Amino acid sequence: MLKYLMKRSGIYLIMIFLTTSAGYFLAVSSLKPAVLEQEKIPRPTPEQVAASFRGLGLDPDLNPWERYIQWLGGIITRWDWGRSPNGAFVNAEFADRVLVSTRLFIASIILTLIIGVALGVYSAARQYKFQDRVITSYSYLVHILPAPIAYFLVQLGAIGINEAVGERIFFVTGISTPGIDPGWPAFVDMVAHYAVPTFAMTIFGWAGYQIAQRQYLLDNVNADFVRTARAKGLTRNQAIRKHALRVSFIPVAQSIAFTIPAIFTGGFFAEAIFAWPGIGLWSIQAISLQDVNVATATLAYGSVIFAIGAILADFATTLVDPRVRVQ
Amino acid sequence: MTNIIDPIAEIDEARVADQDVVIGKSRIIFRRFMRNRTAVAGLFIFLALFLFSIFGGFLTSWDKDTIDPLNIGMPPSPDHLLGTTQAGIDLMALIVDGTRTSILIGLIVGGVSVLISAVYGCTMAFFGGKVDATMLFILEALIMMPAILVVAVATSGSGGLKDLPSWLLLIVVLLFFSWMGTARLVRSLSMSLMQRDYVKAAKYMGVPSRRIVWRHLVPNIGSLLVLDFTRGITGAILAEVAFSFIGIGIKLPDISLGVLIGQATGQVSSFPWMFWVPLTVMFLLTGSLAMMNDGLRDAFDPSSSSIGRAKTKIAKKTNK
Numbered sequence: 001m002l003k004y005l006m007k008r009s010g011i012y013l014i015m016i017f018l019t020t021s022a023g024y025f026l027a028v029s030s031l032k033p034a035v036l037e038q039e040k041i042p043r044p045t046p047e048q049v050a051a052s053f054r055g056l057g058l059d060p061d062l063n064p065w066e067r068y069i070q071w072l073g074g075i076i077t078r079w080d081w082g083r084s085p086n087g088a089f090v091n092a093e094f095a096d097r098v099l100v101s102t103r104l105f106i107a108s109i110i111l112t113l114i115i116g117v118a119l120g121v122y123s124a125a126r127q128y129k130f131q132d133r134v135i136t137s138y139s140y141l142v143h144i145l146p147a148p149i150a151y152f153l154v155q156l157g158a159i160g161i162n163e164a165v166g167e168r169i170f171f172v173t174g175i176s177t178p179g180i181d182p183g184w185p186a187f188v189d190m191v192a193h194y195a196v197p198t199f200a201m202t203i204f205g206w207a208g209y210q211i212a213q214r215q216y217l218l219d220n221v222n223a224d225f226v227r228t229a230r231a232k233g234l235t236r237n238q239a240i241r242k243h244a245l246r247v248s249f250i251p252v253a254q255s256i257a258f259t260i261p262a263i264f265t266g267g268f269f270a271e272a273i274f275a276w277p278g279i280g281l282w283s284i285q286a287i288s289l290q291d292v293n294v295a296t297a298t299l300a301y302g303s304v305i306f307a308i309g310a311i312l313a314d315f316a317t318t319l320v321d322p323r324v325r326v327q
Numbered sequence: 328m329t330n331i332i333d334p335i336a337e338i339d340e341a342r343v344a345d346q347d348v349v350i351g352k353s354r355i356i357f358r359r360f361m362r363n364r365t366a367v368a369g370l371f372i373f374l375a376l377f378l379f380s381i382f383g384g385f386l387t388s389w390d391k392d393t394i395d396p397l398n399i400g401m402p403p404s405p406d407h408l409l410g411t412t413q414a415g416i417d418l419m420a421l422i423v424d425g426t427r428t429s430i431l432i433g434l435i436v437g438g439v440s441v442l443i444s445a446v447y448g449c450t451m452a453f454f455g456g457k458v459d460a461t462m463l464f465i466l467e468a469l470i471m472m473p474a475i476l477v478v479a480v481a482t483s484g485s486g487g488l489k490d491l492p493s494w495l496l497l498i499v500v501l502l503f504f505s506w507m508g509t510a511r512l513v514r515s516l517s518m519s520l521m522q523r524d525y526v527k528a529a530k531y532m533g534v535p536s537r538r539i540v541w542r543h544l545v546p547n548i549g550s551l552l553v554l555d556f557t558r559g560i561t562g563a564i565l566a567e568v569a570f571s572f573i574g575i576g577i578k579l580p581d582i583s584l585g586v587l588i589g590q591a592t593g594q595v596s597s598f599p600w601m602f603w604v605p606l607t608v609m610f611l612l613t614g615s616l617a618m619m620n621d622g623l624r625d626a627f628d629p630s631s632s633s634i635g636r637a638k639t640k641i642a643k644k645t646n647k
Contacts, residue, residue, distance in 0.1 A: 015468045023472065027480050144561065144613035146569040146585075149606065152592055268475050272573040284575065287479045295480055302473035 001318070008314065012307035016300065023299040024071065024292070028064045033085040033290040056083045058292065071293070082293030084286065090297050093282070098301070100175065101267055101278030107194065108201040113256060116206030117249075120213025125240060127218060136214065139207035147204060148269040154200035155273060170196050173275035197274040212255060216248035223247075253316045260309040352546075359626040366622020372615035376608070380427040389417035391424050391582065402600055410600045412590075418604060421582055426608055428494055428583040432567050433612075436501045437559030441552050444506040448513025449544070452521065463514075466507050474504035479575040493578040497570070501563055509555045516548050550627030557623060561616045568609055584609045 033053065044052075053059055057070060074080040081090040123132040142150070158170040171177070171193045180189045220226065221244050229239040268280035275281070279298055286294035350358075360366055387408060389395065398407055399415040409418040447466070451459045481500050482493055491499075520526060520543065529539050564584075570576030571585025572592075579586065584605050591602035 011464075012471075015464070015471055019468055019472045023477070023480075026477065030480055031483070140617065144565070144610070144617050146565045146572065146609075148569050148572045149588065152572075156595060269569060269573060283476060284479055284573065287476070287483050288574070290483075295476060299473060299476045302476065303471045306471045306473075 005311065005315075008311055009307075012310070016303045016307060019303045020296060020300040021068070021072075024068055024296045025064055027292045027295045027299075028067055031287065031290040031292050031295065033058065033292070053085065056085065056087060058083070058085060071296075081297045084291045084294055085289065090293050094279075094297060094301075097277065097279040097282045100276060101271070101280065104194075104197060104270065104276050104278055105201070105267055108198045108205060109259065111198070111202045112205035112259075113209060115202065116209025117213050117252060119206065120210045120252075121217060121240075121245065123210065124214040124217040124221065125237070132214075135210065139210045142204050142207040145204070148273055150204045151197075151200045151270055151273040154196065154203075158196045168192075172196050175276055197270055197276065200274075201270055208259075209252065209255075213248065213252050216251055217244060220244040220248045250317070253319075254313045256313075256316065260305055260312070356626045360622050363622035363625060365618045366620075366626075369615040369618025369622070372611055373619065376426060376612055376615070377430060380423060380430055383423035383426070384420065386423075387417055387419040389420050391416060391420040393417070409604050410598075412601060413594070413598060418601060421587060422584075422605060422608060424582045425584045425587050425605060426612070428577065428581065429564050429567060429585070429609070429612065432494060432498055432501070432583070433560035433564040435498050436505055436563035437556050437561075440502055440506040440559050441509065441556045443502070444509035444555070445513055445548070445552055447506065448510040449517055449540070451510075451514045452517040459514075466510060469504065470507045472504070474500070475570070475575075477504070478570055482570075482575050482578060492581060493576070494581050494583065497567060497576050501566055505559060505562065509551075509559075512551065513548055516551065517544055520544055520547055550624065553627050554620065554624050557616050557620050561613050564609070564613055564616075584612075 050059070050061060054061075057074065059067065059070075062070070071082055074082060079091070081094070083089055119135050123135045126132045155172045158172050162168055162170060162172075169192065171189075174193060176186075176193055177189050180186050217240070221240060223244070226239050226244050229243045230236065234242065267278065268284065270276070271278045271281040272284060279301065283294060283298035286298075384390070389407070394415040395407070395411060395417065396415060398404070398411045399413060401407065401411050403410040407417050407419065409422060411417055412421070447462065451462045478497065478500050481496055523543075526539060526543050529543065534542075567576060567583055568585035568588065571583055572589040574589065577583040577586050587605040588602065588609065591598060591605070595602045
């Protein structure tokens with residue numbers, strides 16, 4: 001098992017290296033921070049711009065290959081992911097951003113999974129009845145609604161509630177109110193900030209789990225071993241719970257690991273709409289400021305997250321499915 | 328007689344009754360599709376929107392570059408059927424333009440990515456071995472890359488890519504990241520098909536490879552590809568709207584539904600029509616495709632149970 005994991009990790013490391021390098025070349029050839037410097041007042045001369053960028057390791061006169069070598073050398077020798085055009089260190093900011101993103105997503109990842117699987121089982125047990133039709137049509141409706149627009153509509157709704165009550169119950173943007181007292185007021189403030197984004201990500205996130213769990217359970221409900229269980233005297237619900245549910249959960253368990261990267265991508269939209277200064281918002285803002293190093297660092301982070309998800313998925317399969325053996 | 332009905336014998340009987348008419352495959356598919364009411368309604372809505380995006384310009388006497396100084400930020404009126412923006416531009420003209428861009432992106436990305444995934448997947452399955460391993464490695468590496476960041480880099484860059492119009496750039500990037508899932512599916516499906524007895528039999532009978540692919544592989548993965556085409560269109564339209572909404576993707580002066588929706592978010596309470604009209608169009612577009620999806624799947628499914636009038640004939644005979 002350990003050997004298998006090591007081999008997988010090795011392959012993924014090579015892939016991460018390749019995707020990150022490709023990302024760096026794309027970023028370095030299309031993002032030109034010097035263009036933005038020209039809009040500053042007083043306008044710096046091209047020599048000044050080049051000199052200041054050279055000090056940051058962003059020399060615009062070098063060709064992409066030379067810059068790549070310089071950048072890669074920094075990472076290998078000092079674990080230094082470079083600096084932004086404004087002089088900030090990528091390493092310094094990275095950890096804070098990852099923490100903010102993780103804090104935002106962790107609650108909705110768990111809620112989405114529990115609600116989605118529960119609704120999937122509930123609707124499969126009542127196939128083609130009224131409840132099943134309502135739940136499943138909702139899930140299909142979510143599929144044709146782009147995530148940022150869905151979040152925006154939730155935001156509008158929260159603003160509507162605030163206006164109707166005449167008091168600011170929910171905060172629709174930001175992570176906390178500056179200068180709030182610690183203790184109970186800080187906790188209330190935190191809940192008020194978390195409520196809207198978590199709600200939005202949860203109600204638009206469970207659809208995939210619901211459809212998958214319903215489908216897999218329905219595939220198994222009429223299987224021979226469930227019929228045998230019924231024949232032995234179990235009630236329909238007991239047979240589903242004890243026999244069909246476990247088997248149908250295997251593919252869902254696999255997909256759980258893969259939602260980690262999906263959440264990462266979906267998080268871009270949530271962070272952009274709700275103005276949470278996490279890794280997604282950071283990368284989008286940095287790219288609009290023509291920041292090569294931040295763009296590459298976040299791209300590498302995305303690839304790493306994906307690799308972790310994929311390895312976890314392999315691992316989860318061997319855990320829940322007794323038929324799978326790792327050689 | 329017993330109550331056991333042999334379905335094959337029944338169908339044979341029905342064929343004899345119909346003077347043994349063999350219906351062509353495409354006709355069967357067409358008929359099956361037309362039997363599904365929801366799917367036909369979806370097709371009509373989609374065609375209507377397509378025609379609207381091409382000929383909709385005739386519904387309004389304004390175009391998207393002309394400012395009407397007398398009607399700035401006005402709600403819908405007889406003069407401007409869908410109202411005007413806060414710059415005084417007729418919203419109808421903008422919607423026509425935006426719908427055209429969105430449909431164009433959807434059709435190109437959906438169509439070409441299906442082709443890429445079919446060719447790539449079949450090549451992997453056909454050659455196997457080292458070729459397969461290398462191609463799979465490239466495919467997985469592409470899946471790993473967060474597409475949204477690449478879209479952002481490609482469309483916000485001020486370097487060499489700036490010369491291309493943003494819709495073309497978005498099409499290229501979306502194409503690059505849209506085919507991997509289906510390619511993997513095609514690969515595993517055609518690998519299992521190659522092991523089937525009828526393919527082996529055809530091989531030993533000396534049927535050329537091209538013919539085997541055309542007669543045995545394509546019909547079996549065809550339904551998957553057609554479904555993936557409509558799903559790809561939906562996916563591309565949704566991706567365009569999502570990316571343009573948060574400011575990456577399509578950039579002005581190009582107009583798309585996502586750009587129109589994104590622009591209107593700042594003033595939903597004061598200019599509601601500017602937000603809800605493009606949103607409704609987007610819903611009609613993606614909704615109509617979703618409605619067609621189910622009908623298409625049923626029509627292309629070789630083991631479909633949708634047999635139309637033949638069913639009633641068999642049912643009648645059973646009752647006798």
